[in-house]
Amino acid sequence: MRKILFGILCCLCIILVIGVWSYFNRPSFLYPALPFSHPDKSSVVAKLKQADDEMLIPLITTDSDTRFYWIGAKSAQSGEAKSLKNLLQTDGWSFVEQEGAGYFFEKDKQRIVITAHMWSSDFVLYKVPVEVPADIFQ
Structure with missing residues (x-):
């Protein structure tokens, strides 16, 4: 017994x-499915786990057919959103407002929306229009 x-x-x-x-x-x-097909989940998770807190990491570049690209960050009590706003302000974009998961920015009478997607409790993915140069996130 x-x-x-x-x-x-x-x-x-x-x-x-x-x-x-x-x-x-x-x-x-x-982790849940990614909203894009390439790169795969394991490489995205590895990139985001190695990143510093509040650091925005480019995940996918634009294709000729696409008007958006994706960046990711560790979820840190909206600290990553502050980093996003600061980086865009250095590129001349001014933050207008936030409505739900959408962050509205303006520059030279042009208005864009960057959408946040809570991918997991650990990571946030941002869908960024191509009007914002991807090199500011590097």
Whole structure:
């Protein structure tokens, strides 16, 4: 009887250790689907995990057919949104307002919307129009 109880207790401990490890080091296949096809989830997760807090990372460049590109950041209590606003202000864009997940900016009578997508509890993805040069996020 003691051997069975000991075996069950060992199995429960192993399951607990695996559960705690996977909670803090979530493998990329446990993240939701990306809103774009390339690059894959594992490379996006690796890039974003290595980034500093509030740092915006370019994830996908524009194609000739696309009017948008994607950047990502660690979710840090809207600190990444402040970084986004600061970077755009250095490029001459002025922040107008935020409505839901949309950040509205203006420059030379041109108005753009950058949309935030909460990809997971860890990361935020931003859909940026091509009017904003991608090199400001590098």
